[in-house]
Amino acid sequence: MxxxxxxxxxxxxxxxxxxxxxxxxxxxxxxxxxxxxxxxxxxxxxxASYNNQARVHNGYHYPRSFTTAYRSRVNLPRFVKDWPQIIRQDFTKIYAIARRNSKVTAKQFERFCSEIGASVKPIDASLKGLFEPHLIEKAFLVEEYAFDSKxxxxxxxxxxxxxxxxxxxxxxxxxxxxxxxxxxxxxxxxxxxxxxxxxxxxxxxxxxxxxxxxxxxxxSLSSKLKHEITEMALVKMPPELSDLGITVMDGPFFSLMPFPSRDLHTLSHVRYTPHLSWKDNFGVDPYLKLEQYNRSSRTDRMIRDVSRYIPSIIKARHIESLFEIKTVLTKNESDDGRPILFEKxxxxxxxxxxxxxxxxxxxxxxxxxxxxxxxxxxxxxx
Ligand SMILES: Cc1cc2nc3c(=O)[nH]c(=O)nc-3n(C[C@H](O)[C@H](O)[C@H](O)COP(=O)(O)OP(=O)(O)OC[C@H]3O[C@@H](n4cnc5c(N)ncnc54)[C@H](O)[C@@H]3O)c2cc1C
The missing domain is CATH 3.50.50.60 (FAD/NAD(P)-binding domain)
Structure with a gap:
């Protein structure tokens, strides 16, 4: 050389x-x-900078990682100020807590939001009517935005x-x-x-x-990495869901968010979005692995499961799916935190x-x- x-x-x-x-x-x-x-x-x-859920995080997503939640609260206003042309705020964002299998209760979620200084408000009756009350304990109006990746x-x-x-x-x-x-x-x-x-x-x-x-x-880096092949469905929502983003916490649930660059919604599901995962290894090229992967969609399973919680989603139309590799630090597998990695x-x-x-x-x-x-x-x- x-x-x-x-x-x-x-x-x-x-x-x-x-x-x-x-x-x-x-x-x-x-x-x-x-x-x-x-x-x-x-x-x-x-x-990854295009094939993602386009959420500008404001802390709500991380009740098990205070540091990540807190940093999101600090960073969001700066991000909105520095990239105003890409931010979409004109939709209603709801975080809902599942009654069963959730790692947090509605009360714990409210307390966590107050600790990080993030606003939560009660939702009105018409929005409440979207959810199946036997499965959703409580839903909150929150402040979370989307960005236009294009x-x-x-x-x-x-x-x-x-x-x-x-x-x-x-x-x-x-x-x-x-x-x-x-x-x-x-x-x-x-x-x-x-x-x-x-x-x-x-x-x-x-x-x-x-x-x-x-x-x-x-x-190799001293921090260990894990890769996942992920599928996020791009769907056309029925009118009652088209101006909403909804995230159900905190466990094997789902999230639907506006995807402004396509005027569609992304739908991700904790159980179905990750198709395959492996520990990082030199010589196993993740990009090649995705290229060779048979991308058979799980969107029908996502929609079927989400419709138990939000019945009207059954009318959503699947347009296509974004497949991408998601790379995370293995040390955050249990708390879902998303810190940066910076190694000399x-x-x-x-x-x-x-x-x-x-x-x-x-x-x-x-x-x-x-x-x-x-x-x-x-x-x-x-
Ligand atoms: C499914 C999914 C959902 C997500 N949802 C969100 C979300 O809602 N909100 C959020 O804030 N974040 C989200 N993220 C995380 C976010 O997408 C990433 O943190 C961010 O895009 C990382 O940016 P990057 O520039 O490091 O990666 P990338 O955008 O992937 O850029 C890395 C670039 O390096 C190039 N490259 C790789 N190897 C080489 C090489 N050897 N030579 C030359 N070029 C190379 C690649 O082609 C690529 O363009 C999500 C990620 C995924 C996968």
Whole structure:
């Protein structure tokens, strides 16, 4: 890898929301000039940053992880202020507590919301009528929003363009090495045929499901990861549900949310959305695994189960399903928390791996970058 052709001040591997946001932060806040984003797909943000439930979390989802709930409460107002053009607030959001098999009762949920300072209000009789009272203990009106993933992608493309950040599409990073020149070398395969090597002093590995899939001097992360192949159904809701988002807590239940970029709803179900899961392992490429997976939909089972709680959903029409890999830290399997992962690679000085558990965690990453990363370039005061 000695004959590297190009030099960059920073290279970001992965053009999802995290990779793009870090690239824009480096350019606009830290004044870094020569930045490159490498993306294996033909466009930015077509993977987890598009194929998700588009929920801007406000804490409600995490009664078993106070830290995640609290950080969501802190991050949501900033996210709404920084990306106003992608936020959808014009729908009614309900959290309902199941009578049986729930890990929290309605009383505990109310107490938890008050502890994190999140508003819960009683729902009116017409909304109450949507739920089967034998199965739902209580339902609350809450403040939770959705985001438009297509608009987020449009923002990413225009922002990188505006900041003159170079992007290599259809290019996969396969190897990271220490070079004699105290630089790092990244081996790339472009358009799946052409091999080349680039040099840099700083690498941000923002590859979500691909975080550990590098050869060379790269050593696996010390935090353990788990991958799931997930299915989220895109459905056309009947009129009585079309202006609503509903999440039933806290156990083997479901969530339906507006999906603004398609003018449809996503429907996810704790029992049916995860199709397959495995522990992360170098050499088992999650993207390839999904490509080879037989995507047979479980939407009919989701709708049948949800209709026991909300009978009118039986009239929903399945349009298609979004299949994606969800990557989480194994340490959060029991509490469902979604903290960030930020690891420095001792074996590759200047290389950092980052996993954002959810979109609004980006501010937790910016804080890490502010305090922990020194790059040889002036910090521009904003
Ligand atoms: C089913 C599901 C539901 C979710 N629901 C929500 C939700 O409602 N709200 C919320 O806030 N979060 C949600 N999340 C989490 C959220 O989607 C992620 O936290 C976020 O998208 C991660 O962004 P990212 O940039 O790290 O990942 P990605 O958007 O996946 O970006 C990583 C990029 O790296 C590229 N890449 C990978 N390997 C390489 C390589 N070797 N070389 C070049 N490029 C590479 C990939 O192609 C991809 O574009 C959900 C996730 C899933 C899967």
């Amino acid at each position: 000695q004959n590297a052709a190009n030099d960059y001040d920073a290279v970001i591997i992965g053009g999802g929301f995290y990779g793009v946001s870090i690239a824009t932060y480096l350019a606009s806040t830290r004044g870094i000039k020569r930045i490159l984003v490498i993306e294996q797909e033909a466009q930015l943000m077509t993977r 608009k987020l992608c449009d923002w990413a493309t225009s922002e990188l363009n505006r900041l003159n950040i170079k992007i290599l599409y259809s290019t996969r990073a396969t190897q990271i090495r220490n070079l004699d020149t105290e630089q790092l070398g990244i081996k790339l395969i472009s358009n799946f045929t052409h091999n080349h090597v680039i040099k840099t002093r700083t690498i941000f590995n923002c590859t979500y499901s691909g975080l550990n899939q590098f050869s060379g001097d790269f050593r 690679h001792a074996e590759l000085p200047g290389c950092y791996s980052i996993l954002g558990g959810k979109i609004d965690n980006i501010y937790d990453i910016f804080e890490k970058l502010d305090t922990e990363i020194l790059i040889n370039s002036p910090i521009i005061e904003s």
